[in-house]
Amino acid sequence: xxxxxxxxxxxxxxxxxxxxxxxxxxxxxxxxxxxxxxxxxxxxxxxxxxxxxxxxxxxxxxxxxxxxxxxxxxxxxxxxxxxxxxxxxxxxxxxxxxxxxxxxxxxxxxxxxxxxxxxxxxxxxxxxxxxxxxxxxxxxxxxxxxxxxxxxxxxxxxxxxxxxxxxxxxxxxxxxxxxxxxxxxxxxxxxxxxxxxx
Amino acid sequence: xxxxxxxxxxxxxxxxxxxxxxxxxxxxxxxxxxxxxxxxxxxxxxxxxxxxxxxxxxxxxxxxxxxxxxxxxxxxxxxxxxxxxxxxxxxxxxxxxxxxxxxxxxxxxxxxxxxxxxxxxxxxxxxxxxxxxxxxxxxxxxxxxxxxxxxxxxxxxxxxxxxxxxxxxxxxxxxxxxxxxxxxxxxxxxxxxxxxxxxxxxxxxxxxxxxxxxxxxxxxxxxxxxxxxxxxxxxxxxxxxxxxx
Numbered sequence: 001x002x003x004x005x006x007x008x009x010x011x012x013x014x015x016x017x018x019x020x021x022x023x024x025x026x027x028x029x030x031x032x033x034x035x036x037x038x039x040x041x042x043x044x045x046x047x048x049x050x051x052x053x054x055x056x057x058x059x060x061x062x063x064x065x066x067x068x069x070x071x072x073x074x075x076x077x078x079x080x081x082x083x084x085x086x087x088x089x090x091x092x093x094x095x096x097x098x099x100x101x102x103x104x105x106x107x108x109x110x111x112x113x114x115x116x117x118x119x120x121x122x123x124x125x126x127x128x129x130x131x132x133x134x135x136x137x138x139x140x141x142x143x144x145x146x147x148x149x150x151x152x153x154x155x156x157x158x159x160x161x162x163x164x165x166x167x168x169x170x171x172x173x174x175x176x177x178x179x180x181x182x183x184x185x186x187x188x189x190x191x192x193x194x195x196x197x198x
Numbered sequence: 199x200x201x202x203x204x205x206x207x208x209x210x211x212x213x214x215x216x217x218x219x220x221x222x223x224x225x226x227x228x229x230x231x232x233x234x235x236x237x238x239x240x241x242x243x244x245x246x247x248x249x250x251x252x253x254x255x256x257x258x259x260x261x262x263x264x265x266x267x268x269x270x271x272x273x274x275x276x277x278x279x280x281x282x283x284x285x286x287x288x289x290x291x292x293x294x295x296x297x298x299x300x301x302x303x304x305x306x307x308x309x310x311x312x313x314x315x316x317x318x319x320x321x322x323x324x325x326x327x328x329x330x331x332x333x334x335x336x337x338x339x340x341x342x343x344x345x346x347x348x349x350x351x352x353x354x355x356x357x358x359x360x361x362x363x364x365x366x367x368x369x370x371x372x373x374x375x376x377x378x379x380x381x382x383x384x385x386x387x388x389x390x391x392x393x394x395x396x397x398x399x400x401x402x403x404x405x406x407x408x409x410x411x412x413x414x415x416x417x418x419x420x421x422x423x424x425x426x427x428x429x430x431x432x433x434x435x436x437x438x439x440x441x442x443x
Binding site: 020116147182186187189 | 209210214215240241243245246247249250251272275277280281282283286287290291293294432433435436437439440
């Protein structure tokens with residue numbers, strides 16, 4: 001028999017489905033929610049429901065959006081000659097925070113992982129290829145610098161280069177503000193490989 | 199009590215926000231699964247040594263189900279295996295094969311030496327041979343070696359008109375109807391198989407088999423391995439999609 005009243009046990013069970021939330025955190029969150037005013041709880045529940053119902057994928061770049069096409073794809077001021085390819089919707093926001101990129105995006109929704117059985121057909125690659133019209137001059141591959149991200153970038157480069165489109169990759173290097181002696185040899189090796197003239 | 203191991207990372211899975219579950223294949227302790235806390239954080243010292251295919255030295259704190267991996271240093275990063283799509287696909291296939299066939303915490307030192315050798319051979323662009331050598335020798339080391347001299351049905355010596363079955367190796371003409379997956383085996387491929395099993399692992403690189411023999415051996419070993427697995431290998435589809443051999 002559960003130690004909690006039925007509705008609370010259910011709330012804890014639902015909260016443990018969230019990433020990074022274990023039974024203890026779920027229990028703490030449940031107590032907090034029960035202590036909230038009815039209006040606050042209503043607002044939270046409505047916000048979750050509204051986000052779920054109104055957020056969809058942009059039909060062009062597959063970023064999460066309320067309107068289709070998304071604000072990036074429908075913004076005429078953005079550079080339409082360059083497409084930045086990322087793995088996940090949150091990567092778009094990370095790049096936007098730099099304020100250095102003004103082109104369009106394409107979200108693959110994953111990366112190639114042979115050991116997990118995720119192949120090119122499981123990603124939004126066909127949709128990317130169909131976007132590569134004559135106006136696109138460069139594709140910037142900004143997948144993660146891990147083995148899956150590198151494999152995805154290499155696979156895409158193989159497909160896109162024969163079309164005569166410039167294919168670029170995000171640089172590898174040392175984290176800003178780090179100490180050289182603590183940087184691992186793989187990163188340091190990549191940083192040396194990609195050194196540039198001052 | 200903690201202990202130090204030398205091993206190769208054969209599988210990495212993300213855990214929570216910043217951790218990894220790493221499967222390390224070691225010479226002394228076999229296959230170990232350990233949690234690497236914070237290993238996905240950009241300035242964490244475990245970030246690079248816990249990447250797949252990395253050969254490193256690791257400090258392990260034993261746990262009930264999963265161990266804890268707390269310190270690591272790289273012996274050989276095997277970066278070239280991650281920098282080339284085809285090499286990456288081949289290396290992933292070898293790691294999956296190993297992961298599926300080797301039990302946890304069962305030391306098989308010969309297989310560790312085999313893995314380091316085929317990774318080195320593959321890094322020199324000789325993965326088709328390295329992969330075939332790995333398949334044949336892995337089966338041999340784990341007790342699934344194909345019979346290459348006598349018919350598995352009647353025990354008679356077989357020297358010509360060779361037939362091979364995925365059920366165990368050579369089979370003579372008269373016994374062949376008792377077995378499934380029977381394929382003809384050319385003399386050249388037969389010799390290659392014997393050498394891959396019997397030669398010292400460090401000498402495999404001096405072999406230069408014909409593309410035909412490698413293709414035939416690949417087809418034979420694919421069926422031989424499939425026969426011993428409950429479900430298919432995930433990495434094979436991707437390898438077939440991208441490779442050019």
